Amino acid sequence: MNTHFCHVSAQRPLTVGVLGGGVAGATVALRLADLGINTQLFEASDGLLNGPPICHLHAGGNLYREISDQQCLTLLRQSIDSVRAYPHSINRRPTVIAIPVSDAGDANALLPRLKQVTQEYRRLVAEDPANKVLGEPDDYYRCYTREQFEALAKRPMPAKAQSHDDWLIPLAHHVEADKLKFPLILVQEYGWSLFRMAATATLALQDSPYCQLLLNTRATELLKQPDGWLISAATSAEGTEAARSYKVDFLINACGFRTGVVDDMAGYARKRLVEYKAAYVTHWHTSGNWPEVIFHGPRGTPKGMAQLTPYPNGVFQLHGMTESITLFKNGLAASSIHSAQPQLPLAYQTQLNHGWQDADIYARTQEAITHMARLLPAFADATVAGKPLFGAQQIPGSDPSLRAADVTFEGSHYARVEIVKASSALTAANRIVAQLASLGWLKWNCPELPPRLSPQLAITSQQSAKQVEATAVKLAKERGYPIALALNMG
Template identity: 75%
Template sequence: MNTHPCYAVMQRPLTVGILGGGVAGATVALRLADLRINTLLIEASNGLLNGPPVCHLHAGGNLYREISDQQCLTLLRQSIASVRAYPHSINHRPTVIATPVADQGDVNTLLARLKQVSQEYARLVAQDPANKVLGEPEDYYRLFSREQFMALAQRPLPKVAHSHEDWLIPLAHHIDVNSLKFPLILVQEYGWSLFRMAATATLALQNSPHCQLLLNTRATHVTPLNEGWQITSHSPTGSQTHQVDFLVNACGFRTGLVDDMAGFTRQRLVEYKAAYVTHWPSAGDWPEVIFHGPRGTPKGMAQLTPYPNDVFQLHGMTEHITLFKDGLVKSDASSAQPQLPRVYQEQIDHGWQQVDIEARTQGAIEHIARLIPRFASAKVAGKPLFGAQQIPGTDPSLRAADVSFEGAHYARVEIVKASSALTAADRIVTQLIEQSGIILPQLDNTNGSLPATLAITQRYSASEVEALALSLASTRGYPSALALIRDTLAK
């Protein structure tokens, strides 16, 4: 018998069916295939991870002033696990949290939370040194006073950032110190490359003997059986049926459609969002910069996310940029699936018109230029990253969520942030162990926990992941900068 910790011995043959190959479904498939559990992954599009924009790891939840400390700690733990699950997917640069003078918030209210998150990170690293994926725990965050920031504005731009101070110099050169409240916060919340995540999942699952991956295939019916489910699917080659012992509904914002097919009621929200791709020639290594502001107002949070080759991704939490009028919808008694306005559904299914790309991207540029005036010269660099995300329940501020179950044979993955996907996968494995007869004779560290890393994703080099990521970005019509590993660029 193979006694590798990632080897699963089944008391009986078992197959898990997963509907949806976004971050949630692909991550669940990776965990199951890594445990050698037979997995059927059905995805309607022609590739994995074709969902809403992902650019930020959220390792501590510092972008969200409104969420609870507990959600921040959960996002930290989930982010660390996700970095280990998706090697080569992280963009290593810090995030600057800035509060404009015009904002009513008090930056000092974030300090107690930062201390708490930093202490938890230190505890996790002490527990397992492999958890040190966000730099040294004592460097998790740094505060910069007004005087320190003004002094940085007098220093020349370094060609490559090597210190916390180096990362702040470009911002100090481009912003009026009188427009900000102090201290500024620099925190090790890294970036996340959607395309390198997609490449990692694609390489691992296509080459796994334990995963049957069906792309361009849509589930049309699900029928409960005594011990499992029958899935009817349709692809360009015709219809077929599949029998599975456990069904995972990982259909993202369309999760309610499968709930309806399965006969389950569920209360949820769906929110349509977009981020915008721009080009702005600038010197220096930029951090990500978050300017806090009241959501949904003209001064809503502004987010500047840097990529190689002077490409910047933009968010603006207003109805004219990242958020959309009537773009937050809820389910009702007639269906578990919230209904987006037709215009947004058309954009999701068929793409954007060029006039809309130009108008909303220009609006995002102007939103950033309120705070960084020279950014007004930025240009549109491609189509937006867009999509809809589900939020279980009725609280639109919820950020840390993972999975819920119906009986012994059905799970719905309900992540709001991509970093929650591995937690959902692990809870599904626990459900299988408890109710479906799987035996995992030697779990990691002999303490009954699942392995902290996925062997299935560790087999591919950074260059292999980057090469496929570049191909995916090109195929999907996005700049190569969104797929590049920053450290490989000549400086």
């Protein structure tokens, strides 16, 4: 261990700079501030969690047939921790995994993985009862035969879903059994509200004496020093821009799809992919409490996966894994030997920086509606309810199927957070804390660091569900989205 660093930590508290206020940067800042570590969070926009669409917890990875069982188990553990860190951000409704007859897949092929995930969930609950955030382990998933599905289609629509069967009845009323392979699988993968996550982080970090929240502030230059970094940053306010320098002992690059820009500024090479994606906001007059529905399909083809995510008041978010909906032609870019930052086509960069034109919003949302109506015919009556949720997703390395990733380090003063799914953010934060502790830098800030950090954060546990929802509604309005995306469901 470097004795110089130990000497510094014994003389004064550590200061950590976090670049980027998306889900990764905000979660890292929450963890550090919760431990009493002085944190400066730099975010170029006017609010936290302004990144790619988040709607699904991924507690078991059942959306993805192509990823490894180990990634699924990792996503389960990370998701449970994330629910405990963001206690008022979850929409508690199940997800139905359906395989159309036009798809080559077999629903039974998912069962060995589901059994593994259930066993791991059962083990985690036995280890700590507070981990029981996805319902009873024995209810993690349930299979439905064709006969059971057809019987549910004859039952009246319940006023409120109170059982597994109740959640499946709306689907049974609207989808012909002949279009599906069986069994159908209902799994306790919940929804995740991006706006309630943003509200949780905003409220907690604004109130924390250990976090300096620097919105509308972007780093313009990084100067590496023997004992840390000097950050030159520009803050925009009311049409003016002010420059200032900040000295930090440790720098965390959590800039999402722009992580490569900061790597270039810091002088570090890194291989990564960036994928541009969008999800679409629609309104559909229907009845019943809908589950999320995943119709599996081959990615990137006209019959790619269709994802229906319900919110209150008839609002549904859509993904369609085709190039005319969620995916984009040439929307996957790789870094080069000249830069750690992948370069997306100019049209996508323009949308990321300036938003979408009305014609593009309508055309691609209508494509999403039509794609869903292939399997759910009544959905053809859905209408455009707002602008898309869009952004670019970073993927470290060169494997576009990677879904579980967290943090890497460069030297003793720099960490790079690269998450593919939001649930990996707390894991990244914990690894950073462990790294700081191993360097002896936390003896001043938190001399009695426990051997295992609880996923529950004091600064988010103090908030009420009502307070979080009210702030989330305000954020949704400010960002031009239907407030239904912010409301609690289930």
